[in-house]
Amino acid sequence: MAGAPEGWPTLSHLVASDFSYFGQLADYLERISPKAQNYLEQLAEDVKRPGGVEWEGQAGDAAIEQAGLDLVTARPVMWSWDDVAASSRRWQDELEAGKHLVFGAVDDAQRDGFQVNDDYSVSDTRTSETEAEFKARVEAAEAHSSFIRYRVGTLVGNESRINTTLQVMTSEWGKLTFRSRAATGTCTRSMTTGNKTQHLHRRTR
Amino acid sequence: MLASGLHQLGTKCEKINGELAADAVPSCVAPSGWASSAATANMAAVAVGKDLTAIAGRIGTRGAHYAKAGTMYADTDDGSPGRFRGLVD
Numbered sequence: 284m285a286g287a288p289e290g291w292p293t294l295s296h297l298v299a300s301d302f303s304y305f306g307q308l309a310d311y312l313e314r315i316s317p318k319a320q321n322y323l324e325q326l327a328e329d330v331k332r333p334g335g336v337e338w339e340g341q342a343g344d345a346a347i348e349q350a351g352l353d354l355v356t357a358r359p360v361m362w363s364w365d366d367v368a369a370s371s372r373r374w375q376d377e378l379e380a381g382k383h384l385v386f387g388a389v390d391d392a393q394r395d396g397f398q399v400n401d402d403y404s405v406s407d408t409r410t411s412e413t414e415a416e417f418k419a420r421v422e423a424a425e426a427h428s429s430f431i432r433y434r435v436g437t438l439v440g441n442e443s444r445i446n447t448t449l450q451v452m453t454s455e456w457g458k459l460t461f462r463s464r465a466a467t468g469t470c471t472r473s474m475t476t477g478n479k480t481q482h483l484h485r486r487t488r
Numbered sequence: 489m490l491a492s493g494l495h496q497l498g499t500k501c502e503k504i505n506g507e508l509a510a511d512a513v514p515s516c517v518a519p520s521g522w523a524s525s526a527a528t529a530n531m532a533a534v535a536v537g538k539d540l541t542a543i544a545g546r547i548g549t550r551g552a553h554y555a556k557a558g559t560m561y562a563d564t565d566d567g568s569p570g571r572f573r574g575l576v577d
Binding site: 291292305312326329330336357446456 | 500511526528531542546547
């Protein structure tokens with residue numbers, strides 16, 4: 284039987300595979316996301332009453348609005364951290380399960396007296412006494428190899444799908460920027476500029 | 489007192505900035521291997537660090553402005569709010 288398709292891990296690579304990087308990513312995101320969200324929410328509240336005294340006037344209004352806008356700007360990014368953290372847990376479980384299914388198929392072949400090679404072909408470790416027995420062993424070898432390859436193919440396909448999904452979910456990461464109120468052209472109330480009063484509307488995100 | 493309150497807020501922002509900035513270095517380094525998602529996860533962790541750095545920096549900048557506003561409030565008799573708008577824009 285032909286070797287494993289290009290891009291597939293060999294059996295020894297698969298044995299050495301470890302999908303714990305998804306768990307590590309989830310751990311990291313679950314640690315920083317609530318912390319960053321809580322701080323931004325807390326500051327958006329604290330700025331309304333620094334030291335327990337209400338901050339009145341235009342400076343206070345501007346500061347309160349800006350703190351709120353910072354929260355609104357960062358929230359979608361932080362929420363996407365939560366989504367990826369939850370997905371990462373599932374993906375690790377899914378890939379670990381897929382790996383164990385391959386190992387299960389390998390174990391079945393070995394229990395039947397076949398050696399599973401690195402490219403998922405199998406070799407018979409027993410000597411057939413008759414032509415019929417030999418033919419049956421060849422068929423069994425092909426069946427084991429096909430089943431193992433089917434499970435490896437499923438694992439590789441799932442890993443590829445997960446990778447694409449992760450790429451899409453994280454495509455906007457690393458690009459977070461905050462803009463000033465002047466740049467966003469936003470204001471929740473009338474602002475006096477010189478002798479004119481401008482009425483600006485909150486920008487819809 | 490608003491002035492001291494703004495200073496307190498500035499100090500708090502400074503602490504938060506430091507804490508988040510310290511967290512912006514992801515500890516997860518994905519191993520290389522046949523699984524392409526390992527490299528993607530690694531890149532994602534680095535990108536998260538950048539976003540967290542941006543958040544930390546924003547909070548730090550705001551904190552500096554609050555502290556500055558507190559100083560200006562303390563230094564003026566009338567506390568004219570128009571003087572401080574630039575600090576928070």
